Amino acid sequence: MSLPTLDVERIRKDFPVLSRELPGDRPLxxxxxxxxxxxxxxxxxxxxxxxxxxxxxxxxxxxxxxAESTEAFEDARDKIxxxxxxxxxxxxxFTKNASEAxxxxxxxxxxxxxxxxxxxxxxGDEIVISEMEHHSNIVPWQLLAQRTGATLRWxxxxxxxxxxxxxxxDLVTERTKIVSIAHQSNVLGTVNPVAEVLARAxxxxxxxxxxxxxxxxxxxxxxxALGVDFVAxxxxxxxxxxxxxxxxxxxxLLAAMPPFLxxxxxxxxxxxxxxxxxxxxxxFEAGTPPIVEAIGLGAAVDYLTAVGMDAIEAHERELTAxxxxxxxxxxxxRLIGPGTLDQRxxxxxxxxxxxxxxxxxxxxxxxFGVAVRVGHHCAxxxxxxxxxxxxxxxxxxxxxxxxxxxxxxxxxxHVQKVFA
Amino acid sequence: MIAxxxxxxxxxxxxKHPQGRGLREPYDAEVxxxxxxxxxxxxxxxxxxxxxxxxxVSYDGQGCSISQAAASVLHELTSGSTxxxxxxxxxxxxxxxxxRGKIEPDEDLLGDxxxxxxxAKFPARVxxxxxxxxxxxxxxxxxSA
Numbered sequence: 001m002s003l004p005t006l007d008v009e010r011i012r013k014d015f016p017v018l019s020r021e022l023p024g025d026r027p028l029x030x031x032x033x034x035x036x037x038x039x040x041x042x043x044x045x046x047x048x049x050x051x052x053x054x055x056x057x058x059x060x061x062x063x064x065x066x067a068e069s070t071e072a073f074e075d076a077r078d079k080i081x082x083x084x085x086x087x088x089x090x091x092x093x094f095t096k097n098a099s100e101a102x103x104x105x106x107x108x109x110x111x112x113x114x115x116x117x118x119x120x121x122x123x124g125d126e127i128v129i130s131e132m133e134h135h136s137n138i139v140p141w142q143l144l145a146q147r148t149g150a151t152l153r154w155x156x157x158x159x160x161x162x163x164x165x166x167x168x169x170d171l172v173t174e175r176t177k178i179v180s181i182a183h184q185s186n187v188l189g190t191v192n193p194v195a196e197v198l199a200r201a202x203x204x205x206x207x208x209x210x211x212x213x214x215x216x217x218x219x220x221x222x223x224x225a226l227g228v229d230f231v232a233x234x235x236x237x238x239x240x241x242x243x244x245x246x247x248x249x250x251x252x253l254l255a256a257m258p259p260f261l262x263x264x265x266x267x268x269x270x271x272x273x274x275x276x277x278x279x280x281x282x283x284f285e286a287g288t289p290p291i292v293e294a295i296g297l298g299a300a301v302d303y304l305t306a307v308g309m310d311a312i313e314a315h316e317r318e319l320t321a322x323x324x325x326x327x328x329x330x331x332x333x334r335l336i337g338p339g340t341l342d343q344r345x346x347x348x349x350x351x352x353x354x355x356x357x358x359x360x361x362x363x364x365x366x367x368f369g370v371a372v373r374v375g376h377h378c379a380x381x382x383x384x385x386x387x388x389x390x391x392x393x394x395x396x397x398x399x400x401x402x403x404x405x406x407x408x409x410x411x412x413x414h415v416q417k418v419f420a
Numbered sequence: 421m422i423a424x425x426x427x428x429x430x431x432x433x434x435x436k437h438p439q440g441r442g443l444r445e446p447y448d449a450e451v452x453x454x455x456x457x458x459x460x461x462x463x464x465x466x467x468x469x470x471x472x473x474x475x476x477v478s479y480d481g482q483g484c485s486i487s488q489a490a491a492s493v494l495h496e497l498t499s500g501s502t503x504x505x506x507x508x509x510x511x512x513x514x515x516x517x518x519x520r521g522k523i524e525p526d527e528d529l530l531g532d533x534x535x536x537x538x539x540a541k542f543p544a545r546v547x548x549x550x551x552x553x554x555x556x557x558x559x560x561x562x563x564s565a
Contacts, residue, residue: 356484358458389459
């Protein structure tokens with residue numbers, strides 16, 4: 001069986017910004033897709049066309065534009081449901097980003113507006129996350145613990161940058177109500193062993209949420225096959241616009257959860273002293289949604305599907321193998337994350353001895369037009385765990401090439417010369 | 421190569437060979453300042469002597485070349501001056517860094533610190549250069565309190 005392939009030169013033509021020149025005749029080398037990805041013309045044109053010719057509010061207007069807008073918006077939901085293997089389109093809730101999706105679920109726990117015992121939370125109950133989480137999968141749970149008196153616990157991370165499951169039986173217990181971990185780390189690139197964590201969560205009777213912001217854009221993800229309870233991801237990291245994210249959750253859980261935000265569109269009937277709520281997904285979509293953004297995300301999903309998620313995954317795997325090999329040749333480079341391709345994605349973080357990542361990033365950009373991210377990447381506890389304040393992170397996507405990784409390595413050699 | 425102008429030889433020299441680094445006793449005041457956007461931090465101590473003379477500025481911290489070099493230059497410039505004199509330099513350094521690269525610095529007053537003029541063109545890095553200097557100003561206020 002041959003691996004699916006991807007014509008990267010043809011793909012790059014869909015992303016006009018990639019052929020942009022920066023001031024000083026520098027080419028743009030964009031290695032920051034883990035932060036936010038670039039957008040193909042297909043997404044830009046779809047959004048422009050909708051805004052230009054079809055725009056109106058959704059779900060309420062009784063006229064042609066209202067119907068066209070509603071249809072396009074709900075079509076986007078269908079596309080996203082199919083893209084992630086959701087058993088039902090009604091399980092796809094539009095949010096403004098992954099952070100909102102995570103907060104939405106956190107607010108369902110210990111909430112007097114809900115009655116389902118699975119979401120009851122108080123002193124003695126436990127929430128389990130991990131040390132490798134993005135702040136958006138840490139802070140909502142800290143706040144939940146503060147509101148309810150529940151205890152926040154976490155998986156440690158091994159020196160190689162893997163989830164340390166050695167203490168899982170003591171960590172996830174009958175006291176645990178919810179486990180929420182990254183599907184793929186935004187710093188380490190590590191893909192976490194969902195099946196093992198899920199098996200223990202099920203034994204303990206806990207629900208499992210995945211922050212899939214870094215996995216859905218890069219791998220074929222089938223939420224039904226994963227078997228988890230909640231999945232959050234965001235549009236802007238997967239060739240779509242910012243301002244649109246997704247919460248997928250099992251239908252019966254959405255039905256059991258109290259609403260998050262109240263407002264228009266999420267109700268069934270309202271009296272002055274009480275309301276009843278629309279069924280999911282609308283129960284969780286108060287107010288006018290990001291209409292054009294959702295439609296743009298639908299176009300992004302069409303684009304990624306046409307290229308093929310298998311092909312994208314295989315391409316990124318090649319890039320990662322190439323990058324790990326090339327970076328290993330740099331003296332005094334310390335990789336933060338797995339050094340092998342086993343269960344890892346196309347995000348490579350590292351430090352250079354004696355050189356602060358902010359200096360690395362500034363010189364890479366300035367001399368070579370190489371855009372990387374430097375800092376703690378919204379994962380400060382993970383950096384503390386490795387005893388470092390910051391890292392330099394290169395993250396690859398379907399439009400990146402091995403030539404761009406060569407430019408990164410040339411740039412890093414230059415950085416080492418400047419600070420030698 | 422826009423930023424190369426920011427990484428002046430003098431800045432790199434101070435970064436590689438920081439002057440007066442390390443926390444020393446005795447001291448009148450100690451402060452700890454952080455730059456939350458990048459995680460740079462500094463602990464800085466001031467010891468004043470007779471007539472308001474700055475006897476020692478000692479410091480320790482971590483951060484990028486700009487923040488570390490700025491602390492080193494601060495140590496050099498303050499040693500042997502009076503607190504009052506150094507505050508004039510701090511004010512001029514602040515004016516230079518916040519001037520978006522559009523002001524003429526007083527080179528006589530700033531000495532080596534004028535090498536940071538290029539940093540003023542990079543808004544994201546201005547706080548790096550000012551970290552130690554703001555910590556110093558804070559420490560002076562506390563030591564005379």
